[in-house]
Amino acid sequence: MFVSTYESAIDAKGRVSIPAPFRAALGGGTRIFLWPALDGSGCLEGGGEALMAMYRATLTRLAPQSEVRKALVTRIIAGSADLKMDETGRIKLPEDLCKAADLTDRIKFAGNIDSFQIWNPEKHAAFNSAMATAAADPETLAAFGRAYSEVLHQQGAGAYPAPKLVDGSEG
Amino acid sequence: MFVSTYESAIDAKGRVSIPAPFRAALGGGTRIFLWPALDGSGCLEGGGEALMAMYRATLTRLAPQSEVRKALVTRIIAGSADLKMDETGRIKLPEDLCKAADLTDRIKFAGNIDSFQIWNPEKHAAFNSAMATAAADPETLAAFGRAYSEVLHQQGAGAYPAPKLVDGSEG
């Protein structure tokens, strides 16, 4: 799982070190896919072979020749760069993707569960504070609470040990 | 899998280099099939022997003499060029296909999972931005999210390890 946020620098050759924890999340694979985020947020999204295998399975499930599938295949499959890390864990960011996400010298890697994002630091800061506001919204918190309860319920009653309401011993 | 997009030039002899990653996706085969895309989008569609084998199996499943089968066989089987790469990974694009897809000097190879597309660069840019708009539509993103969840679910509960929120043994 891709967790946390890291900053990294683009060198003169356009190379970037993938943060070590993200390399671990890639499970030892050296192939990395990168594409502009679908929602137009201005960042890049990326992942390894496992993610792309999931996306392939997802896309081939959609009706062939449907507009939805064509759009997604074009953006995710045709629109992604197929990169390979070197032994020191670096990739070369393609020019067009740098331009698309406004990446110049420093970038932010942000974990996104199964994938990660690459941000221009200023854009990331703006995005971050917008998300902080959104997350504090009671509606958002309530939605999270409902989903969490569903997962708990789905996992069965054993997820939490039965509380001992009166218990003499504490240790 | 055919991923990403590459640009290539048609030389004076009508030859085109297949991008190296696509050659890898062809699995070492040197035979390439090309035909005008069925959906009338104006590009060519292509693949190797593996794809054609799949198409053969698919087409022979359809009822013989059915209009559907005749139409598809005519377009995909009869309508495709059967080309062979040279040792440097080039093919010669047939004149009629070039005319059909409006290919002149430069072309775009776009990955399409099991097949690839060949585009006139300007047409590709137009198609691409149309698809970007379509993909950013919340409806499309939602459809993708649903399909992704289904794939996750289909892979069983093991796709994510069940979290043990409270666990007696700790170390």
Added chain:
DNA sequence: TCCTCACCCATGATATTCCAAATTTACACA
């Protein structure tokens, strides 16, 4: 005879690999 095609080699540009230094982080010990 001319043209096309398949096959060959050459070359510049690009990407990849390799090596090494600098920096950071982790760990052990005082």
Added chain:
DNA sequence: TGTGTAAATTTGGAATATCATGGGTGAGGA
């Protein structure tokens, strides 16, 4: 808690390999 040592990671740069592309040659067909 602070410090020294070791390991890992991030950088920078050079050597090497790969790739896209251009052109040449001869066989075979029109």
